[in-house]
Amino acid sequence: MAETILLVEDDRSLSEIVAGHLTMEGYQVATAFDGGEASRLFAQHAFDLIILDLMLPVAGGMEILQQIRTKSWVPVLIVSAKDGDVDKALGLGFGADDYLAKPFSLIELTARVKAAIRRSKLTSQSAQAHEPAIIRVFDLVIDTDNFTVTKNGKDIKLTATEFRILKLFAANPKRVYTKGQIYESIWNEAYYGDENVINVHMRRLREKIEDDPSAPRYIKTLWGIGYKLGEPG
Template sequence: MEDVRVLIADDEREIRELLKKYMERELYKVDVAVNGEEALQLFDQNNYNLVILDLMMPKVDGLEVCRILRNKTNVPIVMLTAKDQEVEKILGLSIGADDYITKPFSINEVVARVKALMRRFLVLNNNGNAQEDEIITFTGMSINLKKYTVTIDGEEISLTAKEFELLKFFASHPEQVFTKVQLFRNVWGSSYIEDDNTVMVHIRKLRKKIEADPSNPQFIQTVWGIGYKFTGEKDEA
């Protein structure tokens, strides 16, 4: 089995060493970068299964690194942010980060979130032994659960791993209403939600990709005062 490899980019030595130590305890191979420029160079030289990016780094900041990486890969990206960087958190999620962790953080929470993201990513990339595809079909939409592909009106749509997991969860529970906390628990694998932005931003991004009119969604609808539900019409053909 190929080694699981993690890239950590942070200009604070103590944080780099702490994260590296605990990631290696999980038997991951770990590379570290001290700035965004070095992170991009390492990414181009190696195959990574997950990237942890500090938001504020010299030379190239974490937002720009995230944007560049997301244009070339769907590997999970975790952003490290400070408590007062609310706007940057939302920006990070909107350009493709899968999750963010606020400093100062609990190292056990970091490990738990990384492991949850890693499990989903490895499932996404190890479907070659599947005996048959599992496909959920709605009017205008087809979701292949084994290949992690989505087509809308016959056109394949590019989703990040987290966007696909969110859509998959919704589509597997049509017409069921979920709160933001329930979505975070089931899709992000954590019972603790720091604020609503993570879920809301991912739903906004997902709507832009799968809805003909995101302001009047056909698939993911808001249930005011409660949460969201998936309302696609099941295609039994």
Template sequence: MKESILIVDDEQEIADLVEVYLNNEEYKVFKFYTAAEALACINEEKIDLALLDVMLPDGNGFSICQHIREKYTYPVIMLTAKEEETDKITGLTLGADDYITKPFRPLELVARVKAQLRRYTKYNSAPVEPDSVIVHSGLVIDTNTHECLLNEKPLALTPTEFSILKILCLQKGNVVSSEQLFYEIWGDEYFSKGNNTITVHIRHLREKMGDCVENPKYIKTVWGVGYKIEK
């Protein structure tokens, strides 16, 4: 049995279909149609990734995502029937790592799940390497344990936020474009999501780090080009 996946969707046909595809990949699936059942599962079971529908009969996926981020860093993918940009931004701001809009192709969803789990598993079980710890101006990033400290205080970063910060630190002094960040994290097959996804994650990172946009200490915006961390 592979990793455990939580599915929360009040559209039973969709939830059942996703369950079938994930079971075919030998994932252990916890499937629920309400927020209350999902929250109970989150508190009782070991989860490796969550698929959260935005609209639920007794709540919404945003509140579940927020609850998850209070304790856990495993990947969260939002499922939404809405095309509105605000829903996507809300999910990412609350700590989601990815989103997919209904109707979707089940195989694409499975590919997204695998991509997120690969990164999360890599960060938490990577072999020890001499250069696994990145240090920069009070910032300490351990790529083996997926831990990040700022001025000796832990930062609770999602896998996507961790990826962005790690890439920028490894390239410090150089400008990294949104396109390059996007490719490094999701691969070129996800370019259609647009650069706004990176913008939202950068904003969330700055909030957690207490980094000011106007006079940043860490993540600097190079307008029209990308982002960089000064040497």
């Protein structure tokens, strides 16, 4: 069965081009031209991926993203002409899985779509694999079956990508990961040196799990090398 995509884009000409291309690639595509329509379609159907513009009438892209994340971890690819680091960090921090700046090529869009759906499937498969359901790191409790994290009994709300990064380190406590290895492990595609996406996710993860993000305890930085899980004691 073909994967289904919800394309939320108010530029009807661009929406038609993107939807037509993705249909030719074998996907089923539903389109929405404003935030209200996007909310309605999301409530009525299950999608494998959502492509979401930030600048939308009725309800903005960030508002729609927040609504989605209260109900689902479906991968969300943000596309926007707002190409600043602040917007990228905001979008990723709100729970988006990836960010693509306009204008973009259809080839790059297709690659991002395939990668996002592939990562989502791998996460689902790993939850079913024979691995410890509960991983403890200091006072963090990571439930790999239910995709939840608690700290001293209190829930920590992580995005799907943040959860995968934390789980990567927790499941491999002795290993040091370079940024390239983190990217290839989490995104399941080749790393070409774009550190921004790793830096944003790592910063957001530390803000959520660390008592003092400037002096991290759970995931240590090895300057010039990469990162590793912190040692107890």
